[in-house]
Amino acid sequence: MSRILIVEDVAAMREQYAYDLRRLGDHTTLEAASVAEAIDVLASHPVDCVILDLEMPGADGFQLLRSLQERGPEVPVIVYTGTGSYERCVRAVKLGAYGFLDKAEPMERVLQEVASALERHSLRREVATLRRRLDTESALIGESPPMAALRETIARLAPIPSPVLIVGESGTGKELVARDLHAQGGRADGSFHAVNCAALPEGLVESELFGHERGAFTGADRTRPGAFERASGGTLLLDEIGEMPPAAQAKLLRVLEEERTTRVGGGRPIPVDARVLAATNRDLDHEVAEGRFREDLLFRLNVHVVLVPPLRDRLDDLPALIAHFLGSIAARFGERPRAMSREAITRLAANEWRRNNVRELRNVVERMVIATRDETIGEDAVPAEYAGRSAGRGGLPTRGSLKERKAAAERRIVREALDRNDWHVTRTAEELGLADHASLSKIMKRLGLRRT
Numbered sequence: 001m002s003r004i005l006i007v008e009d010v011a012a013m014r015e016q017y018a019y020d021l022r023r024l025g026d027h028t029t030l031e032a033a034s035v036a037e038a039i040d041v042l043a044s045h046p047v048d049c050v051i052l053d054l055e056m057p058g059a060d061g062f063q064l065l066r067s068l069q070e071r072g073p074e075v076p077v078i079v080y081t082g083t084g085s086y087e088r089c090v091r092a093v094k095l096g097a098y099g100f101l102d103k104a105e106p107m108e109r110v111l112q113e114v115a116s117a118l119e120r121h122s123l124r125r126e127v128a129t130l131r132r133r134l135d136t137e138s139a140l141i142g143e144s145p146p147m148a149a150l151r152e153t154i155a156r157l158a159p160i161p162s163p164v165l166i167v168g169e170s171g172t173g174k175e176l177v178a179r180d181l182h183a184q185g186g187r188a189d190g191s192f193h194a195v196n197c198a199a200l201p202e203g204l205v206e207s208e209l210f211g212h213e214r215g216a217f218t219g220a221d222r223t224r225p226g227a228f229e230r231a232s233g234g235t236l237l238l239d240e241i242g243e244m245p246p247a248a249q250a251k252l253l254r255v256l257e258e259e260r261t262t263r264v265g266g267g268r269p270i271p272v273d274a275r276v277l278a279a280t281n282r283d284l285d286h287e288v289a290e291g292r293f294r295e296d297l298l299f300r301l302n303v304h305v306v307l308v309p310p311l312r313d314r315l316d317d318l319p320a321l322i323a324h325f326l327g328s329i330a331a332r333f334g335e336r337p338r339a340m341s342r343e344a345i346t347r348l349a350a351n352e353w354r355r356n357n358v359r360e361l362r363n364v365v366e367r368m369v370i371a372t373r374d375e376t377i378g379e380d381a382v383p384a385e386y387a388g389r390s391a392g393r394g395g396l397p398t399r400g401s402l403k404e405r406k407a408a409a410e411r412r413i414v415r416e417a418l419d420r421n422d423w424h425v426t427r428t429a430e431e432l433g434l435a436d437h438a439s440l441s442k443i444m445k446r447l448g449l450r451r452t
Protein backbone atom coordinates (compact mmCIF):
# COMPACT_ATOMS: atom_id res chain seq x y z
CA MET A 1 0.00 0.00 0.00
CA SER A 2 1.40 3.38 -0.99
CA ARG A 3 0.52 6.96 -0.28
CA ILE A 4 -0.40 8.94 -3.37
CA LEU A 5 -0.78 12.71 -3.57
CA ILE A 6 -3.22 14.05 -6.17
CA VAL A 7 -2.63 17.63 -7.28
CA GLU A 8 -5.62 18.94 -9.25
CA ASP A 9 -7.50 22.21 -9.03
CA VAL A 10 -10.93 20.82 -9.93
CA ALA A 11 -12.37 19.30 -6.77
CA ALA A 12 -14.65 16.76 -8.47
CA MET A 13 -11.80 15.45 -10.59
CA ARG A 14 -9.45 15.23 -7.64
CA GLU A 15 -11.93 13.41 -5.47
CA GLN A 16 -12.74 10.92 -8.19
CA TYR A 17 -9.07 10.05 -8.65
CA ALA A 18 -8.59 9.70 -4.91
CA TYR A 19 -11.67 7.52 -4.61
CA ASP A 20 -10.59 5.19 -7.42
CA LEU A 21 -7.01 4.91 -6.20
CA ARG A 22 -8.20 3.87 -2.75
CA ARG A 23 -10.82 1.48 -4.05
CA LEU A 24 -9.03 -0.16 -6.97
CA GLY A 25 -5.40 0.26 -6.05
CA ASP A 26 -5.57 -0.16 -2.30
CA HIS A 27 -3.58 3.05 -1.86
CA THR A 28 -4.02 5.82 0.66
CA THR A 29 -4.43 9.30 -0.78
CA LEU A 30 -3.71 12.93 -0.05
CA GLU A 31 -5.10 15.83 -2.04
CA ALA A 32 -3.87 19.29 -2.97
CA ALA A 33 -5.75 21.91 -4.99
CA SER A 34 -2.72 23.96 -5.98
CA VAL A 35 1.06 23.84 -6.32
CA ALA A 36 1.47 25.76 -3.05
CA GLU A 37 -0.72 23.27 -1.21
CA ALA A 38 1.18 20.38 -2.77
CA ILE A 39 4.49 21.77 -1.54
CA ASP A 40 3.04 22.04 1.97
CA VAL A 41 1.77 18.46 1.89
CA LEU A 42 5.08 17.15 0.57
CA ALA A 43 6.94 18.96 3.31
CA SER A 44 4.80 17.51 6.07
CA HIS A 45 3.90 13.98 4.87
CA PRO A 46 5.83 11.10 3.42
CA VAL A 47 4.49 10.59 -0.12
CA ASP A 48 5.31 7.65 -2.42
CA CYS A 49 3.95 9.02 -5.68
CA VAL A 50 2.41 12.23 -7.03
CA ILE A 51 -0.26 12.49 -9.72
CA LEU A 52 -0.13 15.97 -11.09
CA ASP A 53 -2.37 18.03 -13.34
CA LEU A 54 -0.22 20.05 -15.70
CA GLU A 55 -2.89 22.68 -16.29
CA MET A 56 -3.86 24.64 -13.24
CA PRO A 57 -4.55 28.33 -12.80
CA GLY A 58 -1.67 30.21 -11.19
CA ALA A 59 1.44 28.14 -10.67
CA ASP A 60 1.10 25.13 -12.96
CA GLY A 61 2.36 21.56 -12.82
CA PHE A 62 5.63 22.48 -14.52
CA GLN A 63 6.49 24.72 -11.63
CA LEU A 64 5.96 21.92 -9.13
CA LEU A 65 8.10 19.61 -11.26
CA ARG A 66 10.84 22.20 -11.35
CA SER A 67 10.81 22.71 -7.61
CA LEU A 68 10.80 18.94 -7.03
CA GLN A 69 13.71 18.57 -9.38
CA GLU A 70 15.69 21.10 -7.42
CA ARG A 71 15.13 19.09 -4.27
CA GLY A 72 16.30 15.90 -5.97
CA PRO A 73 14.15 13.08 -7.35
CA GLU A 74 12.81 11.98 -4.01
CA VAL A 75 9.33 11.13 -5.20
CA PRO A 76 8.07 9.85 -8.56
CA VAL A 77 5.58 12.08 -10.37
CA ILE A 78 3.03 11.14 -13.03
CA VAL A 79 1.58 14.03 -14.96
CA TYR A 80 -1.63 14.30 -16.89
CA THR A 81 -3.01 16.78 -19.27
CA GLY A 82 -6.42 17.61 -20.61
CA THR A 83 -5.10 19.23 -23.75
CA GLY A 84 -3.66 16.02 -25.14
CA SER A 85 -0.50 17.90 -26.03
CA TYR A 86 2.26 15.38 -26.57
CA GLU A 87 4.85 18.11 -26.62
CA ARG A 88 3.87 19.26 -23.10
CA CYS A 89 4.18 15.70 -21.81
CA VAL A 90 7.66 15.34 -23.28
CA ARG A 91 8.64 18.56 -21.57
CA ALA A 92 7.33 17.22 -18.27
CA VAL A 93 9.31 13.99 -18.65
CA LYS A 94 12.42 16.02 -19.31
CA LEU A 95 11.74 17.78 -16.03
CA GLY A 96 11.77 14.45 -14.22
CA ALA A 97 8.21 13.12 -14.53
CA TYR A 98 8.10 9.30 -14.52
CA GLY A 99 5.16 9.03 -16.88
CA PHE A 100 2.20 10.83 -18.39
CA LEU A 101 -1.49 10.22 -18.95
CA ASP A 102 -4.38 11.76 -20.75
CA LYS A 103 -7.34 12.86 -18.64
CA ALA A 104 -9.56 10.67 -20.79
CA GLU A 105 -7.71 7.45 -20.00
CA PRO A 106 -9.42 4.72 -17.98
CA MET A 107 -8.56 4.24 -14.32
CA GLU A 108 -6.79 0.91 -15.03
CA ARG A 109 -4.15 2.77 -17.01
CA VAL A 110 -3.69 5.25 -14.18
CA LEU A 111 -3.15 2.41 -11.70
CA GLN A 112 -0.71 0.73 -14.06
CA GLU A 113 1.27 3.95 -14.42
CA VAL A 114 1.36 4.36 -10.63
CA ALA A 115 2.51 0.78 -10.07
CA SER A 116 5.25 1.11 -12.64
CA ALA A 117 6.44 4.47 -11.29
CA LEU A 118 6.61 3.04 -7.77
CA GLU A 119 8.57 0.03 -8.98
CA ARG A 120 11.00 2.04 -11.04
CA HIS A 121 11.52 4.43 -8.19
CA SER A 122 12.33 1.69 -5.71
CA LEU A 123 14.76 0.09 -8.20
CA ARG A 124 16.43 3.42 -8.73
CA ARG A 125 16.87 3.83 -5.00
CA GLU A 126 18.24 0.32 -4.68
CA VAL A 127 20.77 0.93 -7.44
CA ALA A 128 21.86 4.16 -5.73
CA THR A 129 22.32 2.34 -2.41
CA LEU A 130 24.29 -0.47 -4.01
CA ARG A 131 26.43 1.96 -5.94
CA ARG A 132 27.23 3.87 -2.77
CA ARG A 133 28.11 0.63 -1.04
CA LEU A 134 30.34 -0.44 -3.94
CA ASP A 135 32.09 2.89 -3.83
CA THR A 136 32.82 2.77 -0.13
CA GLU A 137 33.42 -0.94 0.37
CA SER A 138 36.92 -2.15 -0.14
CA ALA A 139 37.50 -4.78 -2.78
CA LEU A 140 40.48 -6.13 -0.82
CA ILE A 141 39.72 -9.67 0.30
CA GLY A 142 41.47 -11.37 3.19
CA GLU A 143 41.44 -11.45 6.98
CA SER A 144 44.94 -12.80 7.62
CA PRO A 145 47.17 -10.85 10.04
CA PRO A 146 49.19 -9.26 7.19
CA MET A 147 45.96 -8.11 5.52
CA ALA A 148 44.57 -6.76 8.79
CA ALA A 149 47.79 -4.79 9.23
CA LEU A 150 47.52 -3.52 5.66
CA ARG A 151 43.95 -2.33 6.28
CA GLU A 152 45.10 -0.49 9.39
CA THR A 153 47.85 1.26 7.48
CA ILE A 154 45.39 2.27 4.76
CA ALA A 155 42.95 3.68 7.30
CA ARG A 156 45.76 5.63 8.96
CA LEU A 157 47.17 7.11 5.74
CA ALA A 158 43.92 7.73 3.82
CA PRO A 159 43.00 11.03 5.51
CA ILE A 160 46.40 12.74 5.20
CA PRO A 161 47.25 14.71 2.06
CA SER A 162 50.91 13.67 1.64
CA PRO A 163 52.12 11.33 -1.10
CA VAL A 164 52.13 7.61 -0.38
CA LEU A 165 54.39 5.04 -1.99
CA ILE A 166 52.78 1.62 -2.47
CA VAL A 167 55.32 -1.16 -2.80
CA GLY A 168 54.67 -4.80 -3.54
CA GLU A 169 55.34 -7.63 -5.95
CA SER A 170 53.45 -7.84 -9.18
CA GLY A 171 49.75 -8.73 -8.79
CA THR A 172 49.59 -8.26 -5.03
CA GLY A 173 46.80 -5.68 -5.20
CA LYS A 174 48.66 -2.36 -5.26
CA GLU A 175 46.03 -0.73 -7.40
CA LEU A 176 43.26 -1.88 -5.05
CA VAL A 177 45.22 -0.37 -2.16
CA ALA A 178 45.48 2.91 -4.08
CA ARG A 179 41.73 2.91 -4.72
CA ASP A 180 41.09 2.30 -1.03
CA LEU A 181 43.37 5.16 -0.04
CA HIS A 182 41.33 7.34 -2.38
CA ALA A 183 37.91 6.05 -1.31
CA GLN A 184 38.63 6.37 2.41
CA GLY A 185 40.24 9.79 2.18
CA GLY A 186 38.75 13.24 2.02
CA ARG A 187 38.81 13.29 -1.79
CA ALA A 188 36.47 10.39 -2.39
CA ASP A 189 34.07 12.68 -4.26
CA GLY A 190 36.80 13.62 -6.70
CA SER A 191 37.99 11.29 -9.40
CA PHE A 192 40.64 8.59 -9.18
CA HIS A 193 43.08 8.78 -12.01
CA ALA A 194 45.86 6.26 -12.74
CA VAL A 195 48.75 6.74 -15.14
CA ASN A 196 50.90 3.77 -16.03
CA CYS A 197 54.38 5.24 -16.37
CA ALA A 198 55.68 2.01 -17.94
CA ALA A 199 53.11 1.91 -20.74
CA LEU A 200 53.87 5.38 -22.09
CA PRO A 201 56.49 5.99 -24.74
CA GLU A 202 59.32 8.01 -23.21
CA GLY A 203 58.51 11.10 -25.24
CA LEU A 204 54.91 11.20 -24.08
CA VAL A 205 55.28 10.73 -20.31
CA GLU A 206 55.65 14.42 -19.61
CA SER A 207 52.82 15.58 -21.80
CA GLU A 208 50.58 12.87 -20.34
CA LEU A 209 51.36 13.90 -16.77
CA PHE A 210 51.60 17.65 -17.14
CA GLY A 211 49.66 18.34 -20.32
CA HIS A 212 50.82 20.33 -23.31
CA GLU A 213 50.10 23.58 -25.06
CA ARG A 214 49.04 23.64 -28.65
CA GLY A 215 52.08 23.42 -30.91
CA ALA A 216 54.40 22.28 -28.12
CA PHE A 217 55.64 19.49 -30.37
CA THR A 218 54.77 17.89 -33.69
CA GLY A 219 51.32 16.38 -33.37
CA ALA A 220 50.25 18.63 -30.49
CA ASP A 221 47.47 20.17 -32.55
CA ARG A 222 45.53 21.30 -29.54
CA THR A 223 46.07 22.15 -25.88
CA ARG A 224 45.59 19.15 -23.64
CA PRO A 225 45.43 19.09 -19.83
CA GLY A 226 47.68 16.58 -18.08
CA ALA A 227 46.87 13.89 -15.55
CA PHE A 228 47.68 16.23 -12.66
CA GLU A 229 45.02 18.65 -13.87
CA ARG A 230 42.48 15.96 -14.61
CA ALA A 231 42.91 14.45 -11.14
CA SER A 232 42.35 17.85 -9.56
CA GLY A 233 40.17 17.51 -6.47
CA GLY A 234 40.83 13.76 -6.50
CA THR A 235 43.70 11.30 -6.48
CA LEU A 236 46.45 10.63 -9.01
CA LEU A 237 48.15 7.23 -9.01
CA LEU A 238 51.55 7.15 -10.68
CA ASP A 239 51.70 3.44 -11.39
CA GLU A 240 55.01 1.67 -12.06
CA ILE A 241 56.84 4.81 -11.03
CA GLY A 242 60.13 2.88 -11.15
CA GLU A 243 59.92 2.98 -14.95
CA MET A 244 59.63 6.75 -15.19
CA PRO A 245 62.28 8.25 -17.51
CA PRO A 246 64.83 10.60 -15.87
CA ALA A 247 63.59 13.83 -17.45
CA ALA A 248 60.04 13.18 -16.23
CA GLN A 249 61.43 12.31 -12.78
CA ALA A 250 63.10 15.72 -12.58
CA LYS A 251 59.93 17.51 -13.58
CA LEU A 252 57.80 15.44 -11.20
CA LEU A 253 60.12 16.34 -8.33
CA ARG A 254 59.70 20.03 -9.14
CA VAL A 255 55.92 19.68 -9.34
CA LEU A 256 55.76 17.96 -5.96
CA GLU A 257 58.00 20.60 -4.39
CA GLU A 258 56.27 23.62 -5.84
CA GLU A 259 52.78 22.14 -5.87
CA ARG A 260 52.13 23.49 -9.32
CA THR A 261 52.69 22.28 -12.84
CA THR A 262 53.20 23.85 -16.21
CA ARG A 263 52.16 22.25 -19.43
CA VAL A 264 54.80 21.15 -21.91
CA GLY A 265 55.38 24.12 -24.19
CA GLY A 266 54.95 26.74 -21.51
CA GLY A 267 51.88 28.56 -20.31
CA ARG A 268 51.03 29.75 -16.83
CA PRO A 269 51.69 27.56 -13.77
CA ILE A 270 48.66 25.55 -12.64
CA PRO A 271 48.23 24.78 -8.94
CA VAL A 272 48.25 21.06 -8.14
CA ASP A 273 45.23 19.91 -6.20
CA ALA A 274 45.60 16.16 -6.48
CA ARG A 275 46.60 13.64 -3.86
CA VAL A 276 49.59 11.83 -5.29
CA LEU A 277 50.08 8.09 -4.86
CA ALA A 278 52.88 6.12 -6.48
CA ALA A 279 53.17 2.37 -6.91
CA THR A 280 56.02 0.10 -7.90
CA ASN A 281 57.11 -3.51 -7.81
CA ARG A 282 60.74 -2.48 -8.01
CA ASP A 283 63.16 -2.00 -5.17
CA LEU A 284 63.58 1.75 -5.51
CA ASP A 285 66.59 1.85 -3.19
CA HIS A 286 68.28 -0.51 -5.60
CA GLU A 287 67.16 1.63 -8.56
CA VAL A 288 68.72 4.65 -6.83
CA ALA A 289 71.95 2.74 -6.23
CA GLU A 290 72.04 1.81 -9.91
CA GLY A 291 71.48 5.43 -10.90
CA ARG A 292 68.13 4.80 -12.54
CA PHE A 293 65.95 6.61 -10.01
CA ARG A 294 66.51 10.01 -8.43
CA GLU A 295 67.23 9.83 -4.76
CA ASP A 296 65.65 13.23 -4.05
CA LEU A 297 62.43 12.07 -5.72
CA LEU A 298 62.46 8.87 -3.70
CA PHE A 299 62.79 10.94 -0.51
CA ARG A 300 59.76 12.98 -1.55
CA LEU A 301 57.71 9.87 -2.19
CA ASN A 302 58.73 7.49 0.56
CA VAL A 303 57.74 9.48 3.62
CA HIS A 304 54.77 7.13 3.86
CA VAL A 305 55.16 3.65 2.47
CA VAL A 306 52.56 0.91 2.24
CA LEU A 307 54.01 -2.57 1.83
CA VAL A 308 51.57 -4.92 0.16
CA PRO A 309 52.43 -8.44 1.34
CA PRO A 310 52.99 -11.20 -1.24
CA LEU A 311 50.34 -13.90 -1.38
CA ARG A 312 52.71 -16.58 -0.03
CA ASP A 313 52.85 -14.66 3.28
CA ARG A 314 49.11 -14.80 3.66
CA LEU A 315 48.11 -18.20 2.35
CA ASP A 316 45.35 -18.20 4.97
CA ASP A 317 43.53 -15.83 2.67
CA LEU A 318 43.48 -18.39 -0.12
CA PRO A 319 40.06 -19.92 0.61
CA ALA A 320 38.39 -16.49 0.79
CA LEU A 321 40.16 -15.27 -2.35
CA ILE A 322 39.24 -18.45 -4.23
CA ALA A 323 35.59 -18.15 -3.17
CA HIS A 324 35.62 -14.53 -4.30
CA PHE A 325 37.08 -15.41 -7.70
CA LEU A 326 34.73 -18.39 -8.16
CA GLY A 327 31.89 -15.91 -7.70
CA SER A 328 33.20 -13.19 -10.00
CA ILE A 329 34.27 -15.63 -12.72
CA ALA A 330 30.88 -17.36 -12.67
CA ALA A 331 29.15 -13.99 -12.91
CA ARG A 332 31.26 -13.07 -15.90
CA PHE A 333 30.50 -16.41 -17.58
CA GLY A 334 26.80 -16.06 -16.72
CA GLU A 335 26.92 -19.26 -14.65
CA ARG A 336 25.97 -20.25 -11.15
CA PRO A 337 29.06 -20.16 -8.90
CA ARG A 338 30.54 -23.56 -8.02
CA ALA A 339 32.62 -24.62 -5.04
CA MET A 340 36.19 -25.89 -4.82
CA SER A 341 37.16 -28.93 -2.81
CA ARG A 342 39.35 -28.69 0.26
CA GLU A 343 41.97 -30.92 -1.34
CA ALA A 344 42.19 -28.66 -4.38
CA ILE A 345 42.61 -25.60 -2.16
CA THR A 346 45.31 -27.36 -0.13
CA ARG A 347 47.18 -28.16 -3.33
CA LEU A 348 46.96 -24.56 -4.50
CA ALA A 349 48.17 -23.42 -1.07
CA ALA A 350 51.38 -25.42 -1.57
CA ASN A 351 52.45 -22.95 -4.29
CA GLU A 352 54.47 -19.82 -3.89
CA TRP A 353 52.62 -17.57 -6.35
CA ARG A 354 55.82 -15.68 -7.02
CA ARG A 355 55.17 -14.74 -10.57
CA ASN A 356 51.97 -12.74 -10.21
CA ASN A 357 50.52 -13.34 -6.75
CA VAL A 358 46.76 -12.74 -6.53
CA ARG A 359 46.44 -12.14 -10.27
CA GLU A 360 48.13 -15.49 -10.88
CA LEU A 361 45.74 -17.18 -8.45
CA ARG A 362 42.76 -15.63 -10.21
CA ASN A 363 43.98 -16.91 -13.58
CA VAL A 364 44.51 -20.42 -12.20
CA VAL A 365 41.02 -20.45 -10.68
CA GLU A 366 39.61 -19.39 -14.04
CA ARG A 367 41.47 -22.22 -15.77
CA MET A 368 40.07 -24.66 -13.22
CA VAL A 369 36.51 -23.38 -13.73
CA ILE A 370 36.89 -24.10 -17.43
CA ALA A 371 38.65 -27.44 -16.94
CA THR A 372 35.73 -29.20 -15.29
CA ARG A 373 31.94 -29.16 -15.23
CA ASP A 374 31.81 -30.82 -11.80
CA GLU A 375 29.64 -29.11 -9.21
CA THR A 376 32.63 -29.07 -6.84
CA ILE A 377 35.91 -28.31 -8.57
CA GLY A 378 38.33 -30.96 -7.36
CA GLU A 379 42.04 -31.67 -7.20
CA ASP A 380 42.03 -33.07 -10.73
CA ALA A 381 41.36 -29.63 -12.10
CA VAL A 382 44.53 -28.13 -10.58
CA PRO A 383 46.85 -27.38 -13.51
CA ALA A 384 49.87 -29.67 -13.58
CA GLU A 385 52.40 -26.93 -12.91
CA TYR A 386 50.54 -26.02 -9.72
CA ALA A 387 49.81 -29.57 -8.58
CA GLY A 388 53.38 -30.83 -8.33
CA ARG A 389 54.49 -29.40 -5.05
CA SER A 390 51.87 -30.80 -2.75
CA ALA A 391 52.57 -30.28 0.93
CA GLY A 392 54.87 -32.81 2.49
CA ARG A 393 56.70 -33.80 -0.67
CA GLY A 394 59.70 -31.51 -0.50
CA GLY A 395 59.39 -28.68 -2.94
CA LEU A 396 60.92 -25.90 -0.92
CA PRO A 397 61.57 -22.76 -2.87
CA THR A 398 64.68 -22.82 -5.00
CA ARG A 399 64.85 -19.07 -5.34
CA GLY A 400 64.92 -16.17 -2.92
CA SER A 401 67.30 -15.20 -0.13
CA LEU A 402 68.33 -17.62 2.59
CA LYS A 403 66.09 -15.75 5.00
CA GLU A 404 63.06 -16.16 2.75
CA ARG A 405 63.78 -19.83 2.16
CA LYS A 406 64.23 -20.47 5.85
CA ALA A 407 60.91 -18.82 6.57
CA ALA A 408 59.23 -20.97 3.92
CA ALA A 409 60.80 -24.11 5.39
CA GLU A 410 59.74 -23.14 8.88
CA ARG A 411 56.18 -22.49 7.77
CA ARG A 412 56.06 -25.86 6.04
CA ILE A 413 57.46 -27.73 9.07
CA VAL A 414 54.97 -26.10 11.43
CA ARG A 415 52.02 -26.49 9.07
CA GLU A 416 52.75 -30.19 8.54
CA ALA A 417 53.14 -30.83 12.26
CA LEU A 418 49.83 -29.07 12.84
CA ASP A 419 48.17 -31.16 10.13
CA ARG A 420 49.52 -34.37 11.69
CA ASN A 421 48.09 -33.37 15.05
CA ASP A 422 44.78 -32.25 13.66
CA TRP A 423 45.72 -28.65 14.55
CA HIS A 424 45.83 -29.47 18.25
CA VAL A 425 48.23 -26.76 19.35
CA THR A 426 49.47 -28.29 22.63
CA ARG A 427 50.15 -31.69 21.02
CA THR A 428 51.92 -30.05 18.08
CA ALA A 429 54.04 -27.96 20.47
CA GLU A 430 55.03 -31.18 22.19
CA GLU A 431 55.98 -32.85 18.92
CA LEU A 432 58.12 -29.87 17.96
CA GLY A 433 59.77 -29.80 21.39
CA LEU A 434 58.47 -26.34 22.20
CA ALA A 435 57.97 -25.18 25.78
CA ASP A 436 54.20 -24.86 25.64
CA HIS A 437 51.02 -23.94 23.81
CA ALA A 438 51.84 -20.23 23.99
CA SER A 439 55.21 -20.47 22.28
CA LEU A 440 53.70 -22.33 19.31
CA SER A 441 50.82 -19.84 19.15
CA LYS A 442 53.36 -17.06 18.94
CA ILE A 443 55.20 -18.77 16.09
CA MET A 444 51.93 -19.47 14.26
CA LYS A 445 51.00 -15.84 14.55
CA ARG A 446 54.34 -14.73 13.19
CA LEU A 447 54.01 -17.11 10.24
CA GLY A 448 50.39 -16.17 9.65
CA LEU A 449 49.28 -19.79 10.14
CA ARG A 450 45.64 -20.36 10.95
CA ARG A 451 43.40 -23.33 10.34
CA THR A 452 41.56 -22.82 7.06
Ligand SMILES: Nc1ncnc2c1ncn2[C@@H]1O[C@H](COP(=O)(O)OP(=O)(O)OP(=O)(O)O)[C@@H](O)[C@H]1O
Pocket (backbone or CB within 6 Å): 139, 140, 141, 142, 168, 169, 170, 171, 172, 173, 174, 175, 176, 177, 280, 281, 321, 324, 358, 359, 362
Ligand atom coordinates in the same frame (compact mmCIF):
# COMPACT_ATOMS: atom_id res chain seq x y z
N1 LIG B 1 43.36 -8.76 -1.61
C1 LIG B 1 42.73 -8.89 -2.80
N2 LIG B 1 41.42 -9.19 -2.81
C2 LIG B 1 40.77 -9.34 -3.98
N3 LIG B 1 41.32 -9.20 -5.18
C3 LIG B 1 42.62 -8.90 -5.22
C4 LIG B 1 43.38 -8.72 -4.04
N4 LIG B 1 44.63 -8.40 -4.39
C5 LIG B 1 44.65 -8.40 -5.73
N5 LIG B 1 43.45 -8.69 -6.25
C6 LIG B 1 43.11 -8.81 -7.67
O1 LIG B 1 44.27 -9.26 -8.34
C7 LIG B 1 44.49 -8.54 -9.54
C8 LIG B 1 45.78 -7.77 -9.47
O2 LIG B 1 45.66 -6.70 -8.55
P1 LIG B 1 46.32 -5.27 -8.84
O3 LIG B 1 46.18 -4.91 -10.27
O4 LIG B 1 45.83 -4.31 -7.84
O5 LIG B 1 47.84 -5.66 -8.55
P2 LIG B 1 49.15 -4.77 -8.70
O6 LIG B 1 49.92 -4.99 -7.46
O7 LIG B 1 48.78 -3.39 -9.08
O8 LIG B 1 49.87 -5.53 -9.90
P3 LIG B 1 50.99 -4.97 -10.93
O9 LIG B 1 52.26 -4.84 -10.17
O10 LIG B 1 51.07 -6.05 -11.95
O11 LIG B 1 50.50 -3.66 -11.43
C9 LIG B 1 43.28 -7.64 -9.71
O12 LIG B 1 42.34 -8.32 -10.50
C10 LIG B 1 42.77 -7.48 -8.31
O13 LIG B 1 41.39 -7.22 -8.31
Ligand SMILES: [Mg+2]
Pocket (backbone or CB within 6 Å): 174, 175, 239, 279
Ligand atom coordinates in the same frame (compact mmCIF):
# COMPACT_ATOMS: atom_id res chain seq x y z
MG1 LIG C 1 49.15 -2.34 -10.81
